[in-house]
Amino acid sequence: MKNIFLFFLFFATISCTTTSENPEAPQNIINNIELVFTTTEPNNDEIMITYYDIAKADxxxxxxxxxxxNDGKPLPLILKFDDYKYKFLDGEAFRNNFxxxxxxxxxxxxGELLDERFDRGTSTTFATLDISFKILN
Incomplete structure (x- = not known):
């Protein structure tokens, strides 16, 4: 009987304890992400973007x-991920010509520049940009 009492006392003590969490640590970090693509192609230019998690791609x-x-200069192509709550972006962009x-x-x-990447195609390869990265908070 004494063992059962000690068991219940131990169980009650364990069940009443709380875990120590830092209340100042952010629980749900939300980021606003912008991908700004630019080209030096003077003619009609197009890029293909592949995003590997379609549920997040929108x-x-x-x-x-x-x-x-009006002067024929290419304007930046801006893709926005507002309220992005994931830790990774995972995709690529490429020009579908040589x-x-x-x-x-x-x-x-x-609003802070995290990374900048560029590539040039050749007569046999496409210009390809890896847009896979971990978001640091």
């Missing part, structure tokens, strides 16, 4: 065409 995967101003013009992406997290 119509990101697929072809995206650069717009040009242009040697530069293709560049700037990755902004909460």
């Amino acid at each position: 119509n990101v995967s697929g072809p995206h065409q650069f717009m040009y101003d 242009s040697t013009s530069e293709l560049r992406v700037q990755i902004f997290v909460n």
Whole structure:
């Protein structure tokens, strides 16, 4: 009987304890992410974007065409992930032709430039940008 009493006393003590968590540590970190693509291609330019988690992509995967101003200069192509709550972006962008013009992406997290990547195609390869990275908080 004494053992049962000790067992229940031990169980009651364990069940009443709380875990120590830091109340100042953020529980749900939300980020606003912008991918800013630029090109030096003077003609009609288009990139293909593949995002590997379609549930998070929200119509990101697929072809995206650069717009040009009245002087024929390419305008930046901006993709936004508002209220992005995941720790990783996982995708790539590529030009579906053999242009040697530069293709560049700037990755902004909460308005701060996190990374910048660029590539040039050749006569046998496409310009390809890896947009897979871990978001640091």
